[in-house]
Amino acid sequence: MTNYLLDDVDKRILSFLTENARTPLTEIARECRISAAAVNQHIKKMRETGVITGSRVVVKPAALGLNVCAFVSVSLSEDNKYAEVVAALKHVPEVVECHFVTGRAALLIKVFCFNNEHLMEVLLNTIQRIPYISSTETLLSLDEAFERQVWVKDYGKISYKPFEG
Numbered sequence: 001m002t003n004y005l006l007d008d009v010d011k012r013i014l015s016f017l018t019e020n021a022r023t024p025l026t027e028i029a030r031e032c033r034i035s036a037a038a039v040n041q042h043i044k045k046m047r048e049t050g051v052i053t054g055s056r057v058v059v060k061p062a063a064l065g066l067n068v069c070a071f072v073s074v075s076l077s078e079d080n081k082y083a084e085v086v087a088a089l090k091h092v093p094e095v096v097e098c099h100f101v102t103g104r105a106a107l108l109i110k111v112f113c114f115n116n117e118h119l120m121e122v123l124l125n126t127i128q129r130i131p132y133i134s135s136t137e138t139l140l141s142l143d144e145a146f147e148r149q150v151w152v153k154d155y156g157k158i159s160y161k162p163f164e165g
Helices: 008-019 025-032 036-048 079-089 116-125
Strands: 068-076 095-100 107-113 133-141
Touching: 008 025, 008 036, 025 036, 068 079, 068 116, 079 095, 079 107, 107 116, 116 133
Parallel strands: none
Antiparallel strands: 068 107, 068 133, 095 107
């Protein structure tokens, strides 16, 4: 990604797009008080520099019957085999995210399965059989409290109020 300093207009545009990627450019232009052509140019520049990496349809896993979400910490027998393990995990369709993390485990992966039996099968017969994986620890998600894109501060739309517990 090329270094690109976002200006306030870029941030406002991103705040609209992350909230709803289908927001018409004319509506964004009106809110930002610039032309639709200018909005298009900002978006083009952010795509070229890698700030925006694409747009996609987001499917809720439960709509496909994937009712179990698990986070699995993965420990490696040899830390320098990280790339090989990640390459193998990419071939496991149930694994939707993979992060190299600090702490006791080397990787944290997010897995979606149909049920607990499916999860157990994926863990025992697929993930734990990948060479250089020495152990796993699984946490089940009981509920997804919320999900969102990375936060884009828009001074015109977002007001911050500190938590007062």
